[in-house]
Amino acid sequence: MTHTELLQRLSQKTDSKIVLLVMDGLGGIRTRERPKTELELAKIPNLNKLASESVLGRIIPASWGITPGSGPAHFSLFGYDPIDSNIQVGRGVLEALGLDMKLQPGDVATRCNFATIDSKGLLSDRRAGRIPTEECERLCELLTSKIKKIDDVKVIIKAGEQYRFVVVFRGKRLSGNINDTDPQTIGVKSLPAVANDSASKRTAKIANQFIAKANQTLKSESRANSVLMRGFSVLPHIPSMGERFHLNPACIASFPLYRGVASVVGMKILSTGMEVEEEFKTLADHWSEHDFFFLHVKKTDSYGEDGNPEGKMKIMEQVDRLLPSLLDLKPDVLMITGDHATPPPMRSHSWHPVPFLLHSTVCSFDDTTAFNETECAKGHLGTIPSHAIIELALANAGKLKKFGA
């Protein structure tokens, strides 16, 4: 029996409620220039008080030194080991999810560019002069009207920002092991889609037919007269959190990528606003409807990537002010953490362990008195894989039966 099978067998439906509050990129680092982290410097009295009534620890998204992208980092928080190959989700799929496209298992998604080719068919601009988003939307509508199906494969096209768009192929026996058609340079022809395994041959053929039809459709455009396809990837079938943990989960996230990843594991996507306050209100509004809530706060990560510690601290302080309203809902289990660290000195995601807090009546609070990297390193939960927190949440919520007699 695998560990996954054990959890599936032992988990049970109850009325208790779990909240997973994720501040994206929460973790920080100490450097010589900035010897305190944002969590150490921020004014977060409510989080610190909660820490003294909780058990703390740290979570590792993928492995000790692996810096995860948002996809793997969130799958791990949802209880799915991200290195397990069944959970690999490629660039095209993530881009589609980031545009709020509803994907189905088996769909092949690709990130595409509008591009410019000259009279000889050679690429002169891989981004079609960075056409405005409105023009991208017009061209995607045009392509949609001309290319609805190739053989029995449905073609779904959605515009992104500027020259970027996504194409999804939906049908049977599709696979995504196909090279990019973008040669990454100009003055040459774009590459044909070539399958790297036999399972992807049919998909590569359809991609080449799509490219031919698209180029034909676009031939009178002055700038966006060609397309490039990258990041071919298939949405794998992933057992839902309902199947795996008997949960009825909901997602509250203001950014589409996180809604997309949540939808892949079967969460109900609740519509919400862009502001953190609105997200917290959405939680209260839907409190009776679900037993698991994933509440995602994006901008801690954005400010980390900008190298802006003060901005990151402001978001932490905003969450801190909203925390009492969440506690008023009396969740049976509240977990507060990040998907990964985004230390402002690094201006990027990193591999460092992420602060983690778990609050429940039976969590057995430790001696920690604040919510930050150092206190979490002393916490009684120790340092554990991110994908273990669901198991702890289920246990603290009374949703896991005893293993064996």
Add this chain to the structure above:
Amino acid sequence: MTHTELLQRLSQKTDSKIVLLVMDGLGGIRTRERPKTELELAKIPNLNKLASESVLGRIIPASWGITPGSGPAHFSLFGYDPIDSNIQVGRGVLEALGLDMKLQPGDVATRCNFATIDSKGLLSDRRAGRIPTEECERLCELLTSKIKKIDDVKVIIKAGEQYRFVVVFRGKRLSGNINDTDPQTIGVKSLPAVANDSASKRTAKIANQFIAKANQTLKSESRANSVLMRGFSVLPHIPSMGERFHLNPACIASFPLYRGVASVVGMKILSTGMEVEEEFKTLADHWSEHDFFFLHVKKTDSYGEDGNPEGKMKIMEQVDRLLPSLLDLKPDVLMITGDHATPPPMRSHSWHPVPFLLHSTVCSFDDTTAFNETECAKGHLGTIPSHAIIELALANAGKLKKFGA
């Protein structure tokens, strides 16, 4: 995807430099008689200062209670899980590497004794009266001149200390699952080499032919008139650190066994002297040539095995005095640790976690103020497998790409 495959996919070449300074057998234990460890008692101001600017932790060479030999302990430091069966390296191979023999994947190596048999062919001395090393060398030359090949298998013989020598069989389709011919007692005949699996049958036959020819060659010797073979083992093909981590590694070690293990994982062996000072100078002399340096200090272990804590402390203090010269080279990542513990009260290797220090600009230093077992137990890295440190080094050196989008 396995974790190993993931690291291989994500690691990339950069100009940054990593130093792994290993004090062999570094870890110690507290006992009622000696309530402080050698690291706690030694005068190591430079190491302690560095600790306050680093992140500390502890490493476990193989498993919580497993006491490793030097082979597995070093493979683990180099990023290879030593319990993974492909990395098993048997006694014969380690003995050969310890004599500075250059082995090739597929070679079968054995530890041999010269022994004495009586007129009936019964063993009367399993060590041939502990003949002097010079006599061993003469006899090995004699055997080499008489036995160069058996069938198409090359026979390579090298003298060790006293009655000990090594025989390596080099050829196709060899395998090492063969019992020892040493019966471990006298008054009986030595045992024939017997294969324990069909893949080893040919090798056992060649070993028996070797023994017959050797006994024939030695029959007029008064003491060393027979040979015993033990520890048959094959050098597996192990992917190099270059293949696995895209590193260009070098080894600086004054003892041959460590050079041997390093050569198995593809390190360039730099020639150096027997003194620690000479080893540090070798590092500086070759600084521009490699991106990973393994610097091995042997005698902390030797004094541990002798039950001599003061001797062990003296070596630690010697390393401490040399540390500033290493820091002057400005390694991007410096790791200081041991391969395993060798507590003087135990006079042997042990299973205890080993102190570990990692220094880089983005290591996120913790609140530790000294480099010893207790401070390392409080360090923010926690207690991790030894084979995880390479991953941390690569991350801190900026040599690992992000995992997923």
